[in-house]
Amino acid sequence: MENTFPVLHGLADLRLETHPIPPLKPNDVLIRISKVGLCGSDISLVYKGRVGDSVRKPPLGVGHECSGVVTKCGPAVKNFKPGDRVTIETGGPCRTCDLCIGGRYNLCDQASFHSPLGRYPGCLARYYIHDADLCFKLPDNVSDEEGAIIEPLAVAVHACRRASVELGSSVLICGAGPIGLLCLLTAKAMGATNILVTDIKENRLKTAKNIGAHHTLLVDDSDPKILAKKIKDVMGCMPPITLECSGTQSAITTGIYATRSSGVIMLVGVGSPQVTLPLVHAGMREIDIRGVYRYIQCYPAAIAMIANGLIDVKPLITHRFKFEEFQKAFDMFHTGEDGAIKCMISCD
Template sequence: MSDNYRMCLYGKENVKLEQGCPTPSPSYGEIQVRIHTVGICGTDIHMWQSGELGGAGIKFPIVMGHEATGSISCVGGGVTKLRVGDRVALEAIIACRQCHGCLSGKYNICQDRNILGTERNGFQQKFVVVPERNCHILPVSIPLDTGVLLEPLSVTVHACERGQVAIGDVVVISGSGSVGLLQMQTVKAAGAQVVYITDILPERLALAASLGADHTLDVSNMDSKEVARRVEKTLGKKADVTFECVGNDQSIATSIYATRSGGRVVIVGVPSGISRVPVDDAVLKEIDIITTLGYKDSFPKAISLLEQGKVKVAGLITDRYGLGDIDKAYRHVRSGAGIKSVMSLE
């Protein structure tokens, strides 16, 4: 295909491959990128399946995809740090850089932010245009296809910083999907002494163990208190920090019960609607419940973790798809199979 093309979501489970689309041109301070690989995540599946996000309707049609790598194909005026041919990973957050959140260094909570792939057209298209600051050069040691995991890795880097993980900490992680497995490796790189990770799928726990988890637990058919008791019995103590990487009430409850007095619970997963969790237990133990959203200035740190080999991502990519396989890919991910699915746009 020589023309620009894109995959547009027109409604529930209605994605169409469109060809002959206009090719966007970069304005001052912008970069045009030819997309190579796009990651598929739970947000994409939710949008595709329900036609909404965060309780709000989606303005159709929209090009999804917020995890991507590619090569620079054109630069606009005023661009000083990048050039045509550079291989880059892309940030999806477009921030105003003028509101209180931005001026305080937290552009991830920009009052006027737009997230590419959820609120504006994203990366499931041949060419995209983004601000120069949204592009991060990939070292030669990071391939384009595995570099696509830098976006979710940046999420776990930010969560690790929010949780203030310190050398010697005992950490418990709920969920060993792609985010949980990245979170496990991130806290290890930050100095966590022991990491205990849980899930309901034995194959994911086996992968977690191979990537460095000290303890794993299949929590199928267990309630939150039982999981916390099992974790404490194994560790001999409760966790200093827990990371909730699933986004459901039972997992949040487990994280609270498994955390020591004065410890920290970091909610990385995104719950749906109003949650019913044991806040009384958190209050009686004076636990800090910390939320986290996206990332801020986290890509350079994520790149460093990959370059140094402190985080391994190649084994997390279990399924690869090409153009025209989008419905098959989404149905596969919705089924819960595999760890991480990616799509090539080449």
């Protein structure tokens, strides 16, 4: 049995290849991939050769947001059977290091989104082998496309949990891209009642408003202190929580100036490896700057939020492509043309 999937051989050099599917290990499941969503980290990997400060060497598979159908199970798998619809928590922590044992398996050195070509290609493939313990059944009322958005939604859940978003929270969200909009939906579902979303694109702010933002603010090249003052005026307060989802130096700086003393700014977006920030200002106001990487046991909550109607992710899917159109999908998402927010590729 063979598998077909794009392989990254160099910057912007994706080639469709076919390779044999390796034998399953005892706890593996073979998944026929249905839908794959493109993420900013996929774009960074393909066109920059890195994700944040992590440089990845080709050949590499691509894609990590997916849903699919179990087609075969290893002999030790008890909780799945062929025909089960699933979403997968990509990566594979070692489960033996101090971080894994301590419950921070998301930070394990082996838990990479994009695995080298071999046993695990990217999820953008006809088939994918994964550990059954990191697969989750999809309820009947959760579509394949929604199932593919569980992965980035889990990032938003993890970010909001680490920021202690709760009933009545005021939250500033910098960046109305896919992860910023998912953070908006998650924060609102967790009880935030005063959410402002900023972005440099009016069409994305319109989407933010349509899905529940209480306020939006179009930002420009103004001084971050001036923008922070505008944020305070619009929200009626300095927010105690900022979710920075753009990864840009200017937005992080604005977030530091806008966040209330003793508040927290979460670095959700991934941008340049090095940025210059007003750290002394943050330190003297006791603003906590925290990182977010992936998620920790957030998939059940993310699935339940969609299944129970707490959030609606469907408006975020703006473009759809066939498997054979993967290059077109990457190029369009890379350029940002046509107002793309979430591009979905069908592998059926």
